[in-house]
Amino acid sequence: MRHRSSRWTAVLVAAGLILSGCGNGLLGDPGGAASDDGPIRLGMLAPRTGSEAAIGPYMQNGAQLAIDEINAKGGVDGRMLELVVEDDACDPKTAVAGANKLIAAGVHVSVGGYCSGATLPTLPVFHRVKIPMIIPAANSYELVEQKLDNVFLINGTGDQQAAAAATWIGKQRAASVVVMHDNTSAPRDMAVRTQSRLASTGVKVAVEIVTPKESDYSANVAVALRAKPDLIYWTGYFQEGGLIIRQLRHAGYRGAIMVGDGAVSAKLVEIAGATEAAGVFATMTQTPDTLPGAQGWLSAYKTKFGQEPGPYSNQSYDAVRLAAEAVRAAGGTDGAKVIAALAKVDGFPMFSGPLRFTPEHTLSSGGFQILVVKDGRFTLADPLT
Amino acid sequence: MLQVLWNGIFVGSFYALVALGYGMVYGVIRLLNFAHGDLYMVGAFVGFISLSALGVRTGGVGIPLLILTLVATMLVTGLLGVALERLAYRPLRGSSRLSLLITAVGASFALEYGVRIVAGADPQVYPVRFDLAALEVLGVRLSGQQLALIGFALALMVALHLLVSRTRRGRAMRAIALDPRASALMGIDVNAVVSQTFFIGSALAGAAGFMAGAYYGKIDFLMGFVIGLKAFTAAVIGGIGNIYGTMAGGILLGLVESVGTSVLGGQWRDVLTFGVLILFLSIRPTGLWGAPVAERA
Numbered sequence: 001m002r003h004r005s006s007r008w009t010a011v012l013v014a015a016g017l018i019l020s021g022c023g024n025g026l027l028g029d030p031g032g033a034a035s036d037d038g039p040i041r042l043g044m045l046a047p048r049t050g051s052e053a054a055i056g057p058y059m060q061n062g063a064q065l066a067i068d069e070i071n072a073k074g075g076v077d078g079r080m081l082e083l084v085v086e087d088d089a090c091d092p093k094t095a096v097a098g099a100n101k102l103i104a105a106g107v108h109v110s111v112g113g114y115c116s117g118a119t120l121p122t123l124p125v126f127h128r129v130k131i132p133m134i135i136p137a138a139n140s141y142e143l144v145e146q147k148l149d150n151v152f153l154i155n156g157t158g159d160q161q162a163a164a165a166a167t168w169i170g171k172q173r174a175a176s177v178v179v180m181h182d183n184t185s186a187p188r189d190m191a192v193r194t195q196s197r198l199a200s201t202g203v204k205v206a207v208e209i210v211t212p213k214e215s216d217y218s219a220n221v222a223v224a225l226r227a228k229p230d231l232i233y234w235t236g237y238f239q240e241g242g243l244i245i246r247q248l249r250h251a252g253y254r255g256a257i258m259v260g261d262g263a264v265s266a267k268l269v270e271i272a273g274a275t276e277a278a279g280v281f282a283t284m285t286q287t288p289d290t291l292p293g294a295q296g297w298l299s300a301y302k303t304k305f306g307q308e309p310g311p312y313s314n315q316s317y318d319a320v321r322l323a324a325e326a327v328r329a330a331g332g333t334d335g336a337k338v339i340a341a342l343a344k345v346d347g348f349p350m351f352s353g354p355l356r357f358t359p360e361h362t363l364s365s366g367g368f369q370i371l372v373v374k375d376g377r378f379t380l381a382d383p384l385t
Numbered sequence: 386m387l388q389v390l391w392n393g394i395f396v397g398s399f400y401a402l403v404a405l406g407y408g409m410v411y412g413v414i415r416l417l418n419f420a421h422g423d424l425y426m427v428g429a430f431v432g433f434i435s436l437s438a439l440g441v442r443t444g445g446v447g448i449p450l451l452i453l454t455l456v457a458t459m460l461v462t463g464l465l466g467v468a469l470e471r472l473a474y475r476p477l478r479g480s481s482r483l484s485l486l487i488t489a490v491g492a493s494f495a496l497e498y499g500v501r502i503v504a505g506a507d508p509q510v511y512p513v514r515f516d517l518a519a520l521e522v523l524g525v526r527l528s529g530q531q532l533a534l535i536g537f538a539l540a541l542m543v544a545l546h547l548l549v550s551r552t553r554r555g556r557a558m559r560a561i562a563l564d565p566r567a568s569a570l571m572g573i574d575v576n577a578v579v580s581q582t583f584f585i586g587s588a589l590a591g592a593a594g595f596m597a598g599a600y601y602g603k604i605d606f607l608m609g610f611v612i613g614l615k616a617f618t619a620a621v622i623g624g625i626g627n628i629y630g631t632m633a634g635g636i637l638l639g640l641v642e643s644v645g646t647s648v649l650g651g652q653w654r655d656v657l658t659f660g661v662l663i664l665f666l667s668i669r670p671t672g673l674w675g676a677p678v679a680e681r682a
Contacts, residue, residue: 049498051607053506183652209652213611215601216399218392219646219654239508243603252526270510271603 043107130335160366242271397639406586412626422613428591466587624675
């Protein structure tokens with residue numbers, strides 16, 4: 001027995017050495033794959049396994065829709081677009097491995113990134129080889145704080161969302177607020193920013209942290225309700241959000257509930273139950289649902305994939321369009337030139353409005369609005385403009 | 386505070402139900418069946434699929450139908466547990482503890498991603514929601530469905546207790562736990578009893594999964610992972626292999642989490658749970674009610 005297990009260990013160690021050796025070799029020679037006439041490869045890291053596995057296909061489909069549209073019109077300067085997707089499992093280690101695979105596959109622009117915690121460690125990986133990153137979903141301020149010139153965020157930032165939340169809470173005249181988050185990067189960032197904004201306006205704020213991926217939040221609910229809140233703001237994702245809403249209502253809470261963009265999903269309503277979710281507010285960027293004139297996009301998506309678009313389908317669609325636009329403006333796929341072209345984009349039409357980047361490479365206007373659950377669907381409550 | 390205690394007891398009864406199967410299997414063949422939490426998940430999905438197939442889309446579902454589904458779920462997960470033992474664990478029974486353990490981890494992944502292929506990565510929502518009136522006792526909100534579930538969990542535990550302590554089969558299980566080789570010499574069919582143990586343990590996990598699905602509403606293919614670890618913790622607290630200790634361990638763990646969250650904050654929940662696990666493993670690995678190691682060997 002002993003022999004066999006030590007032999008296996010040796011095999012594993014050897015395999016590990018070979019793999020890591022490969023990784024270094026590829027990283028050492030990034031320029032080889034970036035030829036200037038073949039197809040333009042767009043790389044996407046998105047969760048396809050793990051807790052957020054449901055999101056990956058929505059992002060991939062959104063991106064594919066844009067690629068097919070652009071290719072149907074002849075591509076960019078005669079070059080076709082191609083999507084390469086790798087799984088990041090919403091996990092930092094998997095994400096870094098995925099980023100290295102994308103680089104090995106010769107991608108020119110990265111158009112992925114959903115979980116901020118998993119996206120963060122991929123930033124330096126792409127930066128080292130000067131691959132521009134257009135991040136459709138991840139929006140923790142930690143991404144901005146890296147101050148890397150190749151990183152562009154096309155989702156509103158946590159701070160912009162916190163500002164929208166605070167404005168709406170002010171409008172609701174809530175005197176006591178509990179902000180709940182799951183202690184992961186973006187939700188925590190948003191919760192802390194909302195808390196400091198509210199505290200400065202004299203609202204009583206408490207923060208309650210929950211453990212993600214559980215089913216029972218009754219203990220957290222009991223703590224939150226001890227603060228006698230008028231409004232509870234959940235900044236995490238939809239699975240826990242649905243359970244928390246249901247458990248809050250069943251514990252007898254009658255005040256307002258609001259959720260952040262990560263929780264805006266039809267599944268949230270389904271999990272919470274239609275009665276329990278009725279009247280829940282949300283801070284959300286503009287979506288095809290709430291945009292006038294997006295009907296064509298919605299039906300094109302449904303025809304192609306046989307299902308409704310989900311969270312970040314439209315941002316991924318926009319990320320691909322923006323990448324194509326930047327390559328066109330840069331006259332090729334040279335990383336430095338594309339990055340410069342992205343920084344100069346002015347007024348490019350996107351779902352979130354005409355695009356212009358701030359010096360930090362975030363959206364100049366977050367475009368957050370307030371939605372409310374009515375008849376089991378998220379509908380526009382207040383555009384906050 | 387009473388509300389906090391009640392919440393803890395309620396969650397703890399789920400842990401106990403899952404931990405029982407964990408403990409039984411460990412007691413009989415000294416295997417930490419890491420796939421046990423995934424049988425809980427499979428139970429939730431079997432219940433989901435059969436309820437959906439029965440076309441129960443509205444809340445007007447009768448109690449008999451629910452019980453029927455529960456029994457069917459327990460049968461399916463029980464048989465799955467038996468199959469798992471037959472295919473993955475029995476061929477390795479004589480080999481080192483480590484290879485069994487690794488196989489169990491592999492079985493866990495196989496179940497998780499197998500269900501993902503069949504049912505998809507999206508979380509599913511149960512078509513039926515228990516909605517019974519809540520009542521307030523001493524300022525504590527007890528919902529009807531919580532009472533029903535705790536009652537049912539207790540009934541299953543009592544049934545298990547009777548089975549193990551009063552029947553021939555239970556005696557055979559205890560004999561194998563003490564000494565498998567001597568039991569075989571005494572004419573006990575060890576393989577059959579191990580299969581039965583897996584059947585019962587897996588059926589209990591499946592029942593817990595179904596009940597969790599019907600109560601919380603949301604199920605997904607990874608839902609068994611955390612509860613598996615927590616059931617293991619509960620079993621360690623109570624004394625692994627000891628049925629009554631395991632039940633108490635589950636409730637105790639639920640209380641630790643609930644009171645800990647209330648006093649220290651939600652971010653401490655898992656720190657406390659697994660801190661308790663480490664504490665017990667290093668200071669008192671036999672748990673609160675486990676037999677001392679010397680006697681067992």
